Amino acid sequence: MESSDIYIICIEDEAEVLDAVVRDLEKLEATFPIDTATSAEEGRDLVNKLLDDGKKIGLIVCDHILPGDNGVELLIELHKDEKTMPAKKVLLTGQAGLDDTVKALNEAKLHHYIAKPWSKEELNEVAVNLLTDFVLENEPNVLPFMNVLDAERLSEAIRSGKTLSNE
């Protein structure tokens, strides 16, 4: 399909790691444009700019330790904003203490937690799953996503009439 206006945002301060994340999600980019930021502040600006341009944020993959505000704080903040609340949030972490993880789960409704080093398959599976959730919850027409996302779940939703277009 043509590229959608649903974005994947990756936030990570180490360029090599950011590069690896983007590369791992490469297959999804045909449908979900990826954009990147290297700090929480930049990520916040990027999200606002995309929203201003009328784009949607489908998935945010955020590193835990960032210069300035840390990833958990940013995810909490984005979750409190109704515009970014629907976005699926993944915390990428090398060393989260339990406290931070609990905080992220409770306050940012963190959807997934990936420990470094991760595998490409794991990251892709998580992203596909969460984006499937996102389109089911937010897109009236899920048909165009059949090829890239979880086709089984999407067709099940269509068959049972549980998509937004029927509500």
Place this chain on the structure above:
Amino acid sequence: MILDFAKNWLQDPSRITSQIARYLENSDDFDVKTVVREKDDVFFSEGDLNDSVYILLDGTVELSKSAPNGRSIAIDWLRPGALVGLISFVTGDPVLTTAVAVSPCKAIRLTEQDFFKIQNSNNELALLGQQLIIGNLIDRYHHVVSVHIELESINDTLQKERNHLREALKQLEDTQHRLISQEKMATLGQLVAGIAHEINNPAAAMLRASDNLLEYLPAIIALVDPDQEKSYHKFFLIGLKRKLVNSELQRERLQEWTALYPELPRSLLRKVTSMNDEALESIQGILGKKPGEQEKENLEKIVLFYESGYFLKNLQSSTRRIGEIVSSLKSYSRQDKGQFEKADLRDGLNDTLLLLANRLKKVDVVLNFSDIPNVDVISGEINQVWTNLIINACDAMKDRGELVISCGHSDSFVWVSFKDSGPGINPSAMHEIFKPNFTTKQQNSNYGLGLGLSISQQIVLKHGGQIKVRNADHGGAEFKVLLPA
């Protein structure tokens, strides 16, 4: 009122008893017996019923009582002039204490009858009898008072002893904690050194492999593109020298290029736009105005070589980083030696900073290192001091702020100071911070036992130095470690 007899009694109790003895011997009305007891002879035992009283003329009698634990404790020693068995005699109750001669004794034994007779006899004898009883009571009372005083001083000594023991116990516990902590550090050091060694070999192999690839890949590329007309080698080198573009700029470029070439996939363009300007220019040349399938394929191949170069560069820089971390770990944990050696303190500081890099991510570390002479230190231990002070600073600043680390020297010492931008030390806690178990940190798995500063101080003292602490003029705490030059 002063009674002369009472004074006399205190000076010499036997004066009254000998007068009484003389009276009794010379009187026909009395038939009293003077009894003799050898050493260890018993006058009466505790619990007996007693029908007579003895006036002790010679020797010493010990009064003792059995304590609840079964042991016999000495209560008093009676000397000539004393009445033995007076209380049980007059009350009719069982005897309170056992009376035993501790030296050969001579005493007058009086029965109830004799006792009454004395009281009812001529004035002088009755008076002597009364004086004898009062004198005895005075003696007993003196004894009670002195026993109380003795008890008090014993209690006092006991209390001091107890405090002393408590203090000793606390010191023992502190020492134990310290030892455990030192033992842990030593174990950790060995573990770290072992791991560093283990990682070192694969890291070296990786570096060697990537060096070899660096050599072989151009040759392989030459096989594919012998005349360099496809510029594969050129783009391989561009990838190898890729500098990271700031993400804002990269985003702008990507936007620009996606608008320019809407027919090309974004993921391909993302890779292309990470190239330098010169490379981008030649790519535009290759693509032309409206790239078709052929151009797209060409670009994909070029990107393949560009990426190979970039991956190789990544591999090399990452491997080098592992190497640096490993060598820092090794020199940081030089526990294996544990001996004093001449060392440049700045090396240990740099190792420590590298290992704590993750913790210091949001802290601006400012290094004011001036030239300092080498000092005699046990590097592993001194690094532990740096670690403790830096971690404390991070904790105080909640991991955000500025940490200024300076060093310098005078004729007699080399100093290193750590100044943080945290809230400083509460003045009321200032004198306590070096005490073991002092901590401002919440009990939490991340936090220690409050031994950090105590151990650091011990280490520095062992090196003949000292740690000074103060709140800096513009806020924050400053710890200064001085070591003899």
